[in-house]
Ligand code: ADP
């Protein structure tokens with residue numbers, strides 16, 4: 001039975017959070033830190049020294065011996081460099097545990113081991129990590145002991161960002177500024193800060209660890225590269241919300257406990273559509289904290305699985321023919337005095353502000369659909385986006401019936417007449433006042449859905465960081481706000497100007513709204529008519545970052561420089577090429593060393609059986625053996641041909657210089673060659689005797705765990 005514990009007792013126990021700081025830090029220091037956090041100011045070294053000392057004492061009480069600057073380089077993983085608190089032994093033979101303010105606020109890992117996309121000249125390998133004091137430090141306990149982890153941003157010697165965090169923090173500043181500007185226009189003088197709130201739903205697969213270890217493809221590539229569908233798939237839908245099996249339940253309970261200690265409020269757990277697939281959602285937090293938390297969620301899911309004899313697959317498409325995994329990035333804007341700007345509100349006045357914000361978001365998504373698509377592009381996600389799976393690669397916005405109707409009226413009733421009666425503003429659209437808070441009509445096929453008081457961006461891949469998606473969202477919405485403010489600040493008649501702007505945006509960007517079935521063939525055609533881009537692969541998606549108008553926007557708001565964007569695109573191509581290369585090499589290895597030899601063994605058994613039967617009885621019917629031999633041999637020969645072709649194109653690809661051309665070659669030539677090799681092998685798996693097949697089947701992997 002799982003250990004029983006009280007959530008309130010353990011929640012956040014390993015986090016150096018606000019209440020810990022309040023009790024441990026001298027009042028003056030606490031106040032200074034808060035000012036720094038709220039105003040984005042630098043901490044003076046004296047203050048940092050006091051904080052570092054208290055943080056260290058606290059961490060040592062939790063068993064920590066080391067500290068690390070925890071950061072998110074462009075590898076797609078988190079990175080850390082561990083340093084001990086121990087300084088030189090003293091004369092009495094004892095050691096001193098020390099940690100200075102300087103060590104807290106700035107680190108200097110060797111930047112040359114992280115991708116920089118050419119930003120960092122090789123002779124200047126230095127990189128810096130800088131404390132993000134708005135994301136709390138925490139102590140992580142694992143096999144390596146306990147470590148104080150300090151969330152940091154990572155940049156080059158010359159200040160270019162080499163990580164996910166830096167642009168994210170910049171984009172949060174930008175949306176704060178522009179959202180406040182907009183709020184002031186509507187008479188809000190009290191809010192002083194607007195922060196994106198983010199809640200990340202995480203999907204993942206759980207399989208048996210022993211079986212995992214027998215699959216080289218899972219070990220090397222994180223997904224199955226071969227595998228025939230089991231007789232029972234997900235068609236029965238019996239798994240969804242089904243009783244969570246005991247073994248999984250114990251695992252989830254352990255995951256929750258670990259996360260709660262780290263202050264991550266894991267909230268829901270249920271089975272997803274696919275067998276062995278699950279989902280975890282924390283309660284939303286400030287954007288940068290939520291991004292950090294999602295990294296911790298992924299780490300924890302993997303780490304805890306090992307303890308339960310399980311393995312967690314975070315890949316977007318671990319199993320062909322079974323639904324893949326993604327992340328839902330739930331996003332809204334919250335003021336420091338607790339107003340959610342995406343809450344439709346009850347009075348017409350609030351409605352009109354909401355409608356402007358809503359149409360600004362429509363505008364942002366429509367104008368920068370390719371950028372949002374690029375932010376969700378990663379190698380694994382190519383199997384979801386643009387394949388027949390949720391969500392489609394075409395970006396559209398789901399608003400629900402009521403809001404869509406409002407937009408429709410704005411567009412079709414001609415002028416949205418305005419009249420002031422008393423102090424109340426009438427919008428001229430009758431149905432406005434009562435928005436339903438809960439959008440009942442949930443549309444699971446939409447990539448960007450309004451769900452009551454937040455938007456849900458559903459394109460991000462399950463193993464990807466949500467940082468990029470939020471950088472893009474924050475920036476494009478800030479741009480739309482800024483453009484709206486430019487118009488409204490100059491207007492003589494504010495109300496009229498707001499009305500006109502809402503109407504203008506609704507008309508110009510109505511094409512992005514789609515409430516129907518995003519999987520359907522009709523939508524693909526309809527979207528094409530509307531001129532909406534349908535970008536099916538990562539290599540086609542990433543150039544959006546360096547389209548001139550996107551570069552202009554990012555530079556205008558100081559989120560990315562052109563050089564930073566170019567470096568990111570370069571890294572994306574590099575990552576694509578490397579990943580496909582690993583997959584192709586793994587297939588070549590598995591097919592050549594395991595599958596072909598196994599099939600040959602099987603044909604030998606068939607041939608032996610054939611001659612043995614014939615020898616025993618000349619008239620015996622041996623047609624089954626013969627047919628199987630013919631069929632198997634034909635597939636074996638197809639396999640050999642496909643293997644030779646894959647080897648050939650993979651060799652050509654890896655000989656090419658890195659860059660877009662190489663990545664495109666991998667996409668155009670190597671991935672189809674991989675598919676071509678998989679086809680005959682999967683057919684062979686259905687024929688060859690199970691005890692001869694060199695690895696566990698889909699059925700073994702997907703249903704074994706749930707059977708507990
Ligand atoms: P769904 O609507 O997808 O079924 P939930 O209501 O459980 O799911 O919410 C999903 C995620 O959205 C959770 O992580 C939750 O904390 C987050 N969320 C809820 N409200 C907001 C909000 N206003 N802003 C951002 N995220 C939110």
Ligand code: MG
Nearest residue numbers: 201328330456
């Ligand atoms: Mg959701």
